[in-house]
Amino acid sequence: MNRLTRFQLIRCNLSRKPARACILAGLVALFAFTLFCGTIIGQGVSAGTRLMAERLGADVLFVPYGYESEVQSSLLRGEPSSFFMDSAFAAELRAEAGAEKVTTQLFIATLKAACCTLPVQLIGIDPQTDFVVRPWLADALRRPLAENEVLAGSKIVGQVGDEIMLFGKKLTIAARLDPTGMGFDTSVFMDIGRARRLLLLSDLAPRLNLPEGLDRNTFVSSTLVKVDPATDVRSFANDISQRYAIPYNLDFVMVAGMLSDISARLQAFSAFFYAFSGLLWVLAVIVLALVFSASVQERKKEFGLLRLVGASRAALARVVMQEALLLGAAGALLGVAAAGVLMALFKTYIGVALELPSLSPGFASLALTGGGVFSLGLLAGPLASLPAVRKLGRIDAYLALREEA
């Protein structure tokens, strides 16, 4: 037995003007899409930045002059690059006041590797001085790396114990890193001496343009420094740079500065998204309000009749509000779903295109953001219907029918 319900009435009315219903829902969907994407991107960057700061552990990175952006690209987005400097600088730096910890790393971009479809970043670490990866090793791998062992980033294919081919050599994965959402995820870590030897013996060596006079047995790519807490990091970096820049042809990158650059970009990015989303929300509410108001005027006869057959003003207000709620819900659901699918499918591309280091929010974050955005979208409908409901209350049922007659 068919029982007429309010939902049926609403559905019938909406399907009477499908184009209008689609445009209204689409407007809410656009708002939900923008807000959801903006929030997820903002959260992703924020989480990635925090993770990077924790994992890096260094305050200043000294690199060959002109390679500041390469080291940032490599650390943030895993873009492989190779650059070299003299390790003697690290030895001199250790003697400097304020340098609490100093270590060196070797960055080598492989052309291809059996583990991956794209070139990977090989990072040689100094087990004697390393303070960047060692804290992690101490927890997960309670022994030094063997000659043929590597640590694999979270996106490197292979399990612990599996072998991967690098520079024509079989290397065993001794441990894996947790996902960082940054360049570490697509990097392979190994002993710096072993990495250096592998490089020099490989086909890649002639193409690397190692600087003249660089000691083939000790060269590195960067020197990472943890500054004494009592020392101002910037003053320390400036002082070292002034004295060592020319003899070692180097420059430096402040990790805090690098992170604050990201933070500033994140803030600007988030502000833009939130402002744009807010504007869309207000626009959606205004347009919905205008359309619903016009719709009540257009349906005056219908509402007048419903009043005459016994519908109370409150009952008619519920019809209008639920119609708006349904449109808001449909739009918000569509927007959140479309944004979710888009983010899942193109997160890597979006991250690269927007030069963002991370775009991998957890399920809880996705659910919370989705829920919040959906609620806001949902709210737009009933809020927009308030003027229409007010107008509805002023309709004189019998006069409305006679006006139209």
Added chain:
Amino acid sequence: MSKNILELHDVSMIYGPVKALQNITLSVQQGEWLAIMGSSGSGKTTMMNIVGCMNKATHGVVVLDGEKISRLNAKDLTAIRRDKIGLIFQQFHLISYLTAVENVMIAQYYHSLADEKEALEALERVGLGHRARHLPRQLSGGEQQRLCIARALINHPKLILADEPTGNLDEANQETVMNIFHQLHAQGSTIIVVTHSPEVAAHARRVVHLEYGRMIRDEVNVECPAA
């Protein structure tokens, strides 16, 4: 003797300087068929609004089915209209996006519970069973008016109030509608028809004439047998 379903005691409706209705006193018995006649501006629509709980008289007392309705608020008037009155309009006023049966069910929905079986039976009674799934635009004028009647009857009203029910119909459909009214009258329904047409008024047992807001004549149509 039948009880009065409707009583108007010295009812007036005054809008500023306009006296739309003046000192009307009238009783309608249960099962009676009454026609209210008058030309445009005579006050018949104002009277229908008051009797149909769509407006309140500025003076006087209105009693419907034993309940004094002249001082009720809008919410209570809506309830009275929903529970006790079946309205039939000249322009039909059907909801364009609902089928015939749904147009009947909408009155049930706001009254109690929409029941398709009962709505279909109401359509059968007015000869529209085969048109139940059609939209109003797919029905002829006569069929639309019969649908309007089915909607008015669905909640078993104490009083059927019809405003120019044949005003938009051709002669054949006018006859069909009046036949339905005769059947309803024979079954004991109380009917008040507001009309300017002497042909329509001639079907009623009693005719009240209005002019400039005053009741000028209240006569019994002796040619029309009592129910």
